[in-house]
Amino acid sequence: MPLKAALENPPKGETSPWASQLTPRQLQLLKAIRVFQAGRCYSPTIAELASELTISRSTTFEHIAELRKKDLLSASPTMARSLRLTSKAQKLLNSLDKKIANCQSQVDAAIPLAGKVAAGVPIEAVENIDSLSLNSCFGTGDDVFALEVKGDSMTGDGIADGDFVICRKRSTANNGQLVVAIVDDENATLKRFYREKSSVRLQPSNDNYDPIYSDNCRIEAVVVGLVRKL
16 A cells, blocks of 8 residues: 555545655554554654664754644653653544555455356356455455456457456346346346347357347346456
8 A cells, every 4th residue: 555645545534644644654654653652661762763774863863843733742841751642643543544454355355256247159157166366456345356268259358268258237228238137037248238119138259149139038137347367
C-alpha cells in the first residue's frame, strides 16, 4: 500500500484533516516512537531516534517540533525521555494500520472460479471449486466470479478458448452486453445479449456460429473483464 495513498485515504469514518500534512519521515518517526515505547516501556531520546532513523539530531529535533505543532507529540522540556504520542497520533497510526491491513486482505482475497462456460455449443453448467486472485482490478464481493471459456464462438470480441471472463451477477442486461446466459434451464453460454420481439438472441462474434434464439433464457451475469494466460 503506497504511503501517500494511505495518508490521503484513511479508512471510511476515520478521516483526519492533519493526516495528509505529514511527511513520510514524520510518520516514520511516530512509528519509531511507538515501537520503542512498546518494547521498552519508556520513551526514546532524540539521539536514539536519530540513530534509529539514520538522520542527524538537528533534523530529528525539527521533525519533533513540527509534530508537536500538529498536536501529535507531547514532551516535557525538563525530562530527557518525555516524548509521548498524543491521542491524535495514536488514532492516526491505528487508522493507517487498519487501512494497510484492509488493502492487504483485498490483495490476498480471491474471486471464486465457479466453473466453465461454453463459447460454442452450450454445455451443462457445473460448479467448480477454485479461485483466481483478481480483486485488485475488479473488486471483491459475493456477486463477482470468474469462468473459464471453452470454445471459439466469441473470438471476434477477443475472447479465446482458455481465457477467463470476470463476471458480475445480474439478472438483466442491456442489448449488446456480453452475458453468461442459461438456455433451457440447464445450458450455460457466453454471448452478446439482444432482446427480440418474441425471443432473446444470443449473438456469437465468430461467423462460423449461428445465433441462438430462445424464449427460455435466463441471464446469470454480465461480463466485466477478461484474463488470458500467455
